[in-house]
Amino acid sequence: MSILVGRDTRLLVQGITGREGEFHARACQAYGTDVVAGVTPGKGGQRALDGTVPVFDTVAEAVAQTGANTSLIFVPAAGAPDAVMEAAAGGIGTIFCITEGIPALDMIPAVDQVGRHGARLIGPNCPGATSPGRAKVGIIPGSVHREGRVGVVSRSGTLTYEAVQAMTDAGLGQSTCIGIGGDPIIGTTFLDALQLFAEDPETEAIVLIGEIGGSAEETAAAWAGEHLRDVPKAAFIAGRTAPEGKRMGHAGAIISGGAGTAASKVEALEAAGFRVADSPTQLPALLRDAGYRD
Amino acid sequence: MKLQEADAKSLLVAQGLPVPDWSVAHTADEAREAARRFLDAGAGKVVIKAQVLVGGRGKAGGVKLASSVGEAADVAQSILGMDIKGMTVRKVLVGPAAEIVKEFYLAALVDRAERGILLMGSAEGGVEIEQIAAANPDAIIRRHADPTLGLLDFQARELAFAMGIEKHLKAAVAIAKGLVATMRAYDADLVEINPLAIVLERAPGGEPIERLVCLDAKVTLDDSALARHPGLEDLRDPDEEAPEDREAREAGLTFIKLDGTIGCMVNGAGLAMATMDLVKRAGGEPANFLDIGGGARSDKVAHAMQLILSDPKVDAILVNIFGGITRGDEVAHGLIEARAQQARDVPMVVRIVGTNAAEAAALLEQAHVQTAATLDEAAEKAVAASHGAVARS
Numbered sequence: 001m002s003i004l005v006g007r008d009t010r011l012l013v014q015g016i017t018g019r020e021g022e023f024h025a026r027a028c029q030a031y032g033t034d035v036v037a038g039v040t041p042g043k044g045g046q047r048a049l050d051g052t053v054p055v056f057d058t059v060a061e062a063v064a065q066t067g068a069n070t071s072l073i074f075v076p077a078a079g080a081p082d083a084v085m086e087a088a089a090g091g092i093g094t095i096f097c098i099t100e101g102i103p104a105l106d107m108i109p110a111v112d113q114v115g116r117h118g119a120r121l122i123g124p125n126c127p128g129a130t131s132p133g134r135a136k137v138g139i140i141p142g143s144v145h146r147e148g149r150v151g152v153v154s155r156s157g158t159l160t161y162e163a164v165q166a167m168t169d170a171g172l173g174q175s176t177c178i179g180i181g182g183d184p185i186i187g188t189t190f191l192d193a194l195q196l197f198a199e200d201p202e203t204e205a206i207v208l209i210g211e212i213g214g215s216a217e218e219t220a221a222a223w224a225g226e227h228l229r230d231v232p233k234a235a236f237i238a239g240r241t242a243p244e245g246k247r248m249g250h251a252g253a254i255i256s257g258g259a260g261t262a263a264s265k266v267e268a269l270e271a272a273g274f275r276v277a278d279s280p281t282q283l284p285a286l287l288r289d290a291g292y293r294d
Numbered sequence: 295m296k297l298q299e300a301d302a303k304s305l306l307v308a309q310g311l312p313v314p315d316w317s318v319a320h321t322a323d324e325a326r327e328a329a330r331r332f333l334d335a336g337a338g339k340v341v342i343k344a345q346v347l348v349g350g351r352g353k354a355g356g357v358k359l360a361s362s363v364g365e366a367a368d369v370a371q372s373i374l375g376m377d378i379k380g381m382t383v384r385k386v387l388v389g390p391a392a393e394i395v396k397e398f399y400l401a402a403l404v405d406r407a408e409r410g411i412l413l414m415g416s417a418e419g420g421v422e423i424e425q426i427a428a429a430n431p432d433a434i435i436r437r438h439a440d441p442t443l444g445l446l447d448f449q450a451r452e453l454a455f456a457m458g459i460e461k462h463l464k465a466a467v468a469i470a471k472g473l474v475a476t477m478r479a480y481d482a483d484l485v486e487i488n489p490l491a492i493v494l495e496r497a498p499g500g501e502p503i504e505r506l507v508c509l510d511a512k513v514t515l516d517d518s519a520l521a522r523h524p525g526l527e528d529l530r531d532p533d534e535e536a537p538e539d540r541e542a543r544e545a546g547l548t549f550i551k552l553d554g555t556i557g558c559m560v561n562g563a564g565l566a567m568a569t570m571d572l573v574k575r576a577g578g579e580p581a582n583f584l585d586i587g588g589g590a591r592s593d594k595v596a597h598a599m600q601l602i603l604s605d606p607k608v609d610a611i612l613v614n615i616f617g618g619i620t621r622g623d624e625v626a627h628g629l630i631e632a633r634a635q636q637a638r639d640v641p642m643v644v645r646i647v648g649t650n651a652a653e654a655a656a657l658l659e660q661a662h663v664q665t666a667a668t669l670d671e672a673a674e675k676a677v678a679a680s681h682g683a684v685a686r687s
Contacts (some may be wrong), residue, residue: 020619077518103481103519104404110407112441127618129504141618141648156564157588158616161648162669165616182563184406184483211564238567241552241574241585247517247565249548249585252406278567278575279670 002131002176003151003196003203004068004094012037012092013066014075014083016048019111024098024139030074031136037062037241045163046214059090072128073097073138080124088117095187096137097124104186107185108120115185121187125250126280127157127179140164140177147294148173150287151197152210153190155182155216155250159238163209163280172282172294175203182211182250185188198228205232206272206294207283212239213253213260218268225272232290235274237262279286295515296347300387301529302513304489311472312465316389318345323509325370328388330363336496337390342369346381347531349422354378359391362512376465381493392509397489398457399423402439402473402649404451404483411439411474413449415457418490445451445474462492464507464597480526481519486512538604545597547586553578553681556610557602561586561620569614572669578677581608588619595633603636609683610641612676614669617648627653630661643680645672 011028015021015029016038026049029035038048044057056062059071071092075083080099087095095114102104102124114121122129128138132145144161154160160179167174176197180188190208197203206228210217217237224233240262242248244255255261266276275286297305303313317328328338333660344356351357356378360366376383397419405412415435418426426433435456439445447467454466473485487508497503520527542549548563552570556578560566563585570580582605586598602608615625625646633642645666646654649676658665664679666672 039391078522101518103479103522104483105411105478105516105519108404108410109441139618143649154564155669156562158560158562158618159564159568161616161618162565162568164648184404185409209564211567216407219407236568238564238571240571241553241580242567242570243550246550246583248550248567248583253563253567279572281668 002134003200004129005135005137006131007134009070010034010036010068012062012071014039014071014073017043018074028136031142033135036066037068041227059086063091070094077101078204081106084110087114088119095119095121096128100125104185111187115123122196123181125183126181128293129176129178131176132174144168146173149202149204150174150207151203152177152207153193155211163283167284172284182252184252188230190216191223194220194224210233210237211253212242212255212262217265221268221272232287233274234286235269236262236277236280237265241282295517295530297513297529298345299511300512305476305513306508306511309472309476311469312387314507318385319370319388320385322371323369325386326363326367329366332390339391340366341389341391343387344373344383345385345387346378346383348379370438386486390483394492395492395494396492399488400490401486402477407437409633410441413437417458439474445471465506480523481516482513483516484514484547538601542601547598549601550583552580552582554581555607556676557608558583559584559613560600561615572644572673576673576677578680581605590620592624592628595625596632599632610676610680612672613644615646615670622646622650622654626657643672
């Protein structure tokens with residue numbers, strides 16, 4: 001098993017005829033993901049990815065015709081919150097929004113709508129998720145993965161690739177790798193991801209990759225300390241050298257009023273039984289120290 | 295983007311919130327004229343406040359009172375040019391000094407954990423909210439606005455009653471709702487009024503009346519939304535932005551200057567932070583945070599290199615690229631190009647993995663660029679190069 005994406009994923013790509021959407025939809029398909037539909041308003045009736053994927057005008061129509069259950073969004077920031085709400089209203093259960101630079105106040109009603117429809121949103125400003133050997137939904141290079149039983153959750157993009165590559169190089173495979181996104185307002189939090197991993201029988205260890213800003217790592221750590229006590233856990237927090245009051249690239253990565261520091265996160269994670277790495281390359285060894293046997 | 299107090303107040307006024315009149319002065323003479331206007335209109339004293347984007351202006355001596363036009367000019371003269379936490383004061387706000395009856399704290403902000411707009415109020419105004427939160431967390435009253443409808447009247451009333459502003463209930467409700475309206479109108483992620491105050495004013499007939507007003511204002515705008523508010527970009531204070539920051543912003547790079555000696559160029563914000571951390575762990579000090587973003591082409595890479603080298607303290611450069619969307623060979627081309635043009639010779643360590651890493655490696659080898667296989671190794675080599683540069687000089 002795996003979480004969020006897997007063999008039963010039937011993927012719809014919103015913005016499939018755009019440059020980014022087309023490129024990454026193709027990479028998902030090449031990885032083995034079942035890409036069943038695309039949506040670009042006004043281009044319904046066309047076919048994408050060398051004629052293999054039908055394009056629809058609306059999500060509702062795409063779902064009705066193809067049974068899509070997961071959506072991947074590459075719509076530009078101005079239209080992305082609407083695309084998220086259209087996916088939720090159209091019956092999509094799991095929505096990944098890759099789009100970067102969406103104003104925070106636009107995401108508040110969008111996240112609320114997703115909840116009302118009982119759907120789940122991952123992102124925005126996230127790299128998506130991969131369940132190695134099963135399906136990839138997003139932009140994480142397929143080559144960094146290896147099949148296995150470590151669940152990885154991260155706020156970052158390329159830092160996730162770095163950490164996953166280090167694990168793969170050390171022979172530690174992954175059940176699912178999820179990037180939850182670097183924005184202040186996101187659909188799925190660290191805590192949500194840990195709860196999903198906790199229910200997955202094939203995930204036997206956890207790697208959490210956080211960064212400065214907010215308190216989501218602390219909240220997740222507190223829960224893990226109680227509910228994932230016997231699961232081997234390792235973590236890395238980026239931004240130990242970041243100055244206060246500066247936004248470190250990600251809109252959400254900012255230390256303000258002394259809150260959101262790396263030190264606070266490291267302390268909370270260690271208290272909850274996570275082995276915290278000084279470098280992503282140490283993660284495999286720390287997991288093994290924590291008792292993980294692959 | 296942080297706004298100066300005077301600009302923040304203009305946004306509040308545009309949303310119909312009560313803010314006492316003010317003027318902005320860049321010179322002592324301008325301050326004198328502004329003071330004359332307020333003193334002639336009946337103010338007993340004027341307040342002169344440094345306009346800098348840091349907290350604690352009062353403690354630093356950047357907020358003073360004056361009772362005559364001459365004194366106002368002298369006070370303004372002493373504040374202008376003052377250094378407050380590394381910021382030079384280039385302008386002051388002049389306004390009638392308020393007769394404060396009682397101070398409160400009220401703010402609207404984006405609450406990440408609850409994924410909504412949070413209103414925070416306290417009867418303990420005039421002090422930093424972090425201090426109240428630490429000393430007496432129960433003194434802070436919180437209400438979340440509805441994601442679609444905004445702050446509802448009854449929520450605003452609950453806040454006002456709990457804060458003890460029942461004597462000015464209507465005004466308090468209007469202000470609380472006005473903060474949310476201001477957030478939404480300008481895509482602010484923070485609108486803070488500290489203090490919100492009951493002040494004593496004189497009616498035209500001379501009799502004293504109490505009024506609830508916003509005495510100070512702090513507004514932070516969501517950078518992701520600036521594009522749809524073209525007028526607000528003009529409020530960016532050129533004096534508060536270092537030239538290299540502006541250059542980076544215009545080139546589409548995310549750049550933050552730091553104090554160290556090792557220039558860093560990375561793709562992705564999280565990885566850029568991790569790279570800085572590993573430089574520090576290897577015994578060095580990062581000179582900057584620099585994210586070239588996803589899919590950067592060679593010209594962007596060359597631009598980033600110029601930006602790093604414009605800092606004279608930089609004596610080594612670390613390039614760390616994990617190619618996903620970004621193609622390693624594009625980055626290598628850009629680096630080699632930039633190196634051919636660069637004015638000074640600074641040792642560089644390059645690590646490129648992921649998409650087109652093999653092509654990149656071939657290019658770098660041909661150009662005799664020092665490379666590294668892992669991030670740890672790259673950090674160690676860059677630190678050694680920086681220390682070597684220090685030893686040579």
